[in-house]
Amino acid sequence: MNAVSPPPRPGAAGFLARYESLIGALPGDSALRAAAAAAFRAAGLPGGGPGRRIEAWKYTALRPLADMLFAPAQAPDIAEPPTLAGAAAKVVFVNGAYRAAMSAPPAFFARFADRPDFGTLSWPDREPMTALNTMLAADGMTLDIPANTDGGTVHLASIGVGPTAFHPRHLVRLAPGASLTLLETANGTGPYLHNPVTEIHVGAGARLIHVRLQNEDIAAFGLSTLYADIAEHGTYDSFSLNLGGRIARAEIRATLSGPHATAHLNAAQLLTGTQHSDFTTVVRHAEPHGASRQTVKNVLAGQSRGVFQGRIEVARDAQKTDGYQMNQALLLSPDAEMDCKPELEIFADDVKCSHGATIGALDADQIFYLRSRGVPAAEARAILVRAFLTEAIDAVADDAIRALLEAGIAGWWDNQAA
Amino acid sequence: MLNIRGLAASIDDKPILKGIDLIVPPGEVHAVMGPNGAGKSTLGYVLAGREDYVVTAGSAVFNGTELLGMDPEARAAAGVFLAFQAPIELPGVNNANFLRTALNAIRRSRGEGELDAVQFLKLARAETKRLAMPDDMLKRNVNVGFSGGEKKRNEVLQMALLRPKLAILDETDSGLDIDALKIVADGVNALRGPDFSALVITHHQRLLDHLVPNRVHVLSAGRIVRSGGPELARELEKSGYAGIVAEAA
Amino acid sequence: MSVAAETLDAVQSVTESGYKWGFETNIEMDLAPKGLNEDIIRLISERKEEPSWMLDWRLKAYAAWLKMEEPEWARVDHPPIDYQDLHYYAAPKKKNGPKSLDEVDPELLKMYEKLGIPLKERAILAGVDPDEVEERQIAVDAVFDSVSVATTFQETLKKSGVIFCPISEAVRNHPDLVKQYIGSVVPIGDNYFAALNSAVFTDGSFVYIPKGVRCPMELSTYFRINARNTGQFERTLIIAEAGAHVSYLEGCTAPQRDENQLHAAVVELVAMDDASIKYSTVQNWYPGDADGKGGIYNFVTKRGACRGARSKISWTQVETGSAITWKYPSCVLLGEDSVGEFYSVAVTTNHQQADTGTKMIHIGKGSRSTVVSKGISAGRSNNTYRGLVRMAKTADNARNFTQCDSLLIGAACGAHTVPYIESRNPTAKVEHEATTSKIAEDQLFYCRQRGLSEEDAVNLIVNGFCKDVLKELPMEFAVEAQKLLAVSLEGSVG
Incomplete structure (x- = not known):
């Protein structure tokens, strides 16, 4: 069969050809994959070619990805990622495949490859990258935390080694009253596409703390889509630090599906060079008394481009919703660009929703003040940038994880100074 | 004038007033005192018709x-x-506009003619002067950016203009210095007459030195536990509520 | 009696519920056949006695329109519009040109009366010498369906060098000015509705303020759609030369009808060095009935170019009418230190849909813009703020401040905010704030405790909510606008 395999093709056609060649070999519901393939065929890569732009991808075009040629994922030798202090459990994926030798999985872990489960929340028909993932997902992590159980801290690490593309499928379910801290790191070398789809269920009264440190290779594409459903009195508390990638996008769609649910979708993006990073969120308040909070900070150097799109939706029944969102951007260079689209879509009258956005440079008076006290200019800028980020970072309560994030930020800043 | 019988009220299914009996005859000023959480403010809200309080009896x-x-x-x-x-x-919302709208609404209901802007301003200026309020109080937005004392005086100004038959003062004295306190007391005293009664809700004896009540009632846990003459307020000032409340329990 | 008081009384005389401007005037009409094609455009151009360049421009726009698609991105929903089922030209039958009042149909004058056009202007329309009129003067251009029927004060304005006339007249009498500026701010292919307008516009106002002239009075246009099955496509062009200042008011009404009527206007403003243009609109087209039947589809392109240094364009709008409002009065801030402003109140009730906002495009160094939008949704309506603030790479030290507040009245409506913010200059500063809430119970209770009815209390609080916008309106309009808010929200409470 494989004797006369056609030459690899770039972009959407390449992914579709790969799917055709794997039909029957991939785990799980093949009908679902076929439907996703049809949806992806129709949609293509957002902005990957001519044709009508999708509003959800207004500021991010995947044209460079459409030109990439990827080989099937290999299993290269790589060093084991460091173990987070306090995290007993570690689950490592290399080029999207589970690496048992490097992992210390918790009891409630299963592999997608062994027990494929596409979940119930995702929208392959509406989201091209989810369609692409659904079509080609081969492995991933499933965590099921039983009711009233503390799952402790789990570290999910992804390591990519280009040139290749991988589409992991993760599923995290917290039964009522359960709790978990999930640290997710993404690193790698070379040009690759990391296109994970993650589905999260926070049961009634359950609490998930989810911290994501995206530090993909500067040549890589990191395009993640996350769907979260938060039940009554449940809390989904997430923080995303986006440092890496040539083109990166983190899309979160969170639905507060029970009364008194809470979602925090905080983030910081630090970009330089010609990086492009897009943080896109949709928070849907479907039931009353929900609360959502978002603080998003962007620090943009070089010719980088930061994007934030955040929509708060309040359904007719979601009275007493309290929604707040703040997006702030610092442009550190004359060639940086920030595009921002905060959005409110409100159908209930007894609500309090607000958003704010500011874009500007560091305050010249503050820099002068510090310099007049003897602080060198570069240091003064570093101090002020750090202060700018503090509000977002401080939302992360776990000391070890926060230290990891701060190290990431310090590394970014050292790169800038160098 | 006002005759309250067996009044019970709750908010969010939590009972606050548990059977109040209180008569305020015409021309009298009654003080309602009591510890925090006794239901004093609730009594005022229920009498004024605030919708989140549910009257369960009385x-x-x-x-x-x-x-x-x-x-x-x-x-x-x-x-x-x-x-x-x-x-x-x-x-x-401009304070003058608000006051005129309110005054005219009340005048209409009394069958009196409405005041035009000029007539109203004349009246309002006279009252602000009498209450020693700055002139710009009328131009500012209702209570926005007012200090605590200014807000309270604005309430007294409204009362003076609307000339009610029953005034319920809900801790109007709190946060006021002695001069402002006197102004509030004078404002009420000026309205005193056979057709005017007042229910003065307060924590302190201080206001009652200037606004001498005919009767003093002590409210505790949603009930009136003791009533007496003006001397009761002085007694409370000296010995506190603990004794009376314990005695009633 | 002052003009303001007249206006107030005209509005106050209206007391019952419902749309108060829904009368139809029986005037002999000159109607073009239904449908849109090159022949109709030629007919319009011919009726207007236009030079050939204007016809060519229209035909070019028509060709562009044919290739375009109706935009779908706005949050408005309507059955497809049959562009071939409309009359593109409707005019009161002229006897001999409406320059003298005796020649204006008495029915038309009655209509102005019903519209609440201040008596002063009606008196002038009735032949009183403008120079006899003291107090504040407002020059009025009235556009009835497709044609401008009367412009007052032309002579007074002429003395100061101001040109204020129907655009059709300007095409004939000031062709160089029109040729230079028309389509220079809103190009013919700018968007679907602007292209349509460019092809078929039949009238509108033209204003030219020469260098250094402060227009001696407010200029005002009353637009009215009267005929059945007509579209109204007026085009307004205002040019303020260096150091010139003008304030322009626009009022709109339409009769009550079961069918939907299309209104697709284009307004272009040009401000040169140190010039300022203040453009105020009270839009009260027929909004349809309580079940959403009928009403005007209002697809409008309004844009101002601040071409000169320190030039200023300020848009103020109070939008209470129309079944559908689709308009984004915008400023292109080219000049150094130029200023753009957008103040908006949009009220929707019943089944109305409004998708409105602004674009502030900062190109010039030191350009500044302020956006204040107040949306009030009641009934089953949807009210969307959609705006763009763009700081181009060249916009050193530019500033924008945007405040968007939405108020919901009742549980069946929707309020939406869709701002786009793009910055490519680190020295530029953008600040955006948006809130959505309902009228607080304790505010309502406080007002009612002071004796106000619930409806009066709501009106008072809503007017307070809108104050930052209403204070930007010229006095005559501010009073009218406040009353309009109250009338629009009647019956939405409780």
């Missing part, structure tokens, strides 16, 4: 009319005035 007859069940504006038209403990801010 009646409140005012000049022969049952108040409970009337819309707040109908009670205001009937002559009930509540001076709020925390006066509400109305952004963008």
Whole structure:
């Protein structure tokens, strides 16, 4: 069969050809994959070619990805990622495949490859990258935390080694009253596409703390889509630090599906060079008394481009919703660009929703003040940038994880100074 | 004038007033005192018709009319005035315009003619002067950016203009210095007469030195536990509520 | 009696519920056949006695329109519009040109009366010498369906060098000015509705303020759609030369009809060095009935170019009418230190849909813009703020401040905010704030405790909510606008 395999093709056609060649070999519901393939065929890569732009991808075009040629994922030798202090459990994926030798999985872990489960929340028909993932997902992590159980801290690490593309499928379910801290790191070398789809269920009264440190290779594409459903009195508390990638996008769609649910979708993006990073969120308040909070900070150097799109939706029944969102951007260079689209879509009258956005440079008076006290200019800028980020970072309560994030930020800043 | 019988009220299914009996004859000023959480403010809100309080029993007859069940504006038209403990801010709403709208609404209901802007301003300026309030108080937005004392004086100004038959003062004295306190007391004293009664809710004896009540009632845990003459307020000032409350329990 | 008081009384005389401007005037009409094609465009151009360049421009726009698609991105929903089922030209039958009032149909004068056009202007329309009129003067251009029927004060304005006339007249009498500026701010292919307008516009106002002239009075246009099955496509062009200042008011009404009527206007403003243009609109087209039947589809392109240094364009709008409002009065801030402003109140009730906002495009160094939008949704309506603030790479030290507040009245409506913010200059500063809330219970209770009815209390609070916008309106309009808010929200409470 494989004797006369056609030459690899770039972009959407390449992914579709790969799917055709794997039909029957991939785990799980093949009908679902076929439907996703049809949806992806129709949609293509957002902005990957001519044709009508999708509003959800207004500021991010995947044209460079459409030109990439990827080989099937290999299993290269790589060093084991460091173990987070306090995290007993570690689950490592290399080029999207589970690496048992490097992992210390918790009891409630299963592999997608062994027990494929596409979940119930995702929208392959509406989201091209989810369609692409659904079509080609081969492995991933499933965590099921039983009711009233503390799952402790789990570290999910992804390591990519280009040139290749991988589409992991993760599923995290917290039964009522359960709790978990999930640290997710993404690193790698070379040009690759990391296109994970993650589905999260926070049961009634359950609490998930989810911290994501995206530090993909500067040549890589990191395009993640996350769907979260938060039940009554449940809390989904997430923080995303986006440092890496040539083109990166983190899309979160969170639905507060029970009364008194809470979602925090905080983030910081630090970009330089010609990086492009897009943080896109949709928070849907479907039931009353929900609360959502978002603080998003962007620090943009070089010719980088930061994007934030955040929509708060309040359904007719979601009275007493309290929604707040703040997006702030610092442009550190004359060639940086920030595009921002905060959005409110409100159908209930007894609500309090607000958003704010500011874009500007560091305050010249503050820099002068510090310099007049003897602080060198570069240091003064570093101090002020750090202060700018503090509000977002401080939302992360776990000391070890926060230290990891701060190290990431310090590394970014050292790169800038160098 | 006001005859309250067996009044019970709750908020969010939590009972606050548990059977109040209170008669305020025409021309009298009654003080309602009591510890925090006794239900003093609730009594004021229920009499004024705040909708989140649910009356579960009792009646409140005012000049022969049952108040409970009337819309707040109908009670205001009937002559009930509540001076709020925390006066509400109305952004963008000019104080003079607000006062004139309110005054004309009440004048209409009394069958009196409405005042035009000039007549109203003349009246309002005279009152602000009498209350030693700055002139710009009328130009500013209702209670927005007012200090605590200014808010309270604004309440007294409204009372002076609307000339109610029953004034309920909900801790109007709190946060006021002695001069402001005197102004508030004078404002009420000026209205005193055979057709005017007042229910003065307060924590302190201080206001009552200037606004001498005919009767003093002590409210505790939703009930009136003791009533007496003005000397009761002085006794409370000296010995506190603990004794009376314990005695009643 | 002052003009303001007249206006107030005209509005106050209206007391019952419902749309108060829904009368139809029986005037002999000159109607073009239904449908849109090159022949109709030629007919319009011919009726207007236009030079050939204007016809060519229209035909070019028509060709562009044919290739375009109706935009779908706005949050408005309507059955497809049959562009071939409309009359593109409707005019009161002229006897001999409406320059003298005796020649204006008495029915038309009655209509102005019903519209609440201040008596002063009606008196002038009735032949009183403008120079006899003291107090504040407002020059009025009235556009009835497709044609401008009367412009007052032309002579007074002429003395100061101001040109204020129907655009059709300007095409004939000031062709160089029109040729230079028309389509220079809103190009013919700018968007679907602007292209349509460019092809078929029949009238509108033209204003030219020469260098250094402060227009001696407010200029005002009343637009009215009267005929059945007509579209109204007026085009307004205002040019303020260096150091010139003008304030322009626009009022709109339409009769009550079961069918939907299309209104697709284009307004272009040009401000040169140190010039300022203040453009105020009270839009009260027929909004349809309580079940959403009928009403105007209002697809409008309004844009101002601040071409000169320190030039200023300020848009103020109070939008209470129309079944559908689709308009984004915008400023292109080219000049150094130029200023753009957008103040908006949009009220929707019943089944109305409004998708409105602004674009502030900062190109010039030191350009500044302020956006204040107040949306009030009641009934089953949807009210969307959609805006763009763009700081181009060249916009050193530019500033924008945007405040968008939405108020919901009742549980069946929707309020939406869709701002786009793009910055490519680190020295530029953008600040955006948006809130959505309902009228606080304690505010309502406080007002009612002071004797106000619930409806009066709501009106008072809503007017307070809108104050930052209403204070930007010229006095006559501010009073009218406040009353309009109250009338629009009647019955939405409780």
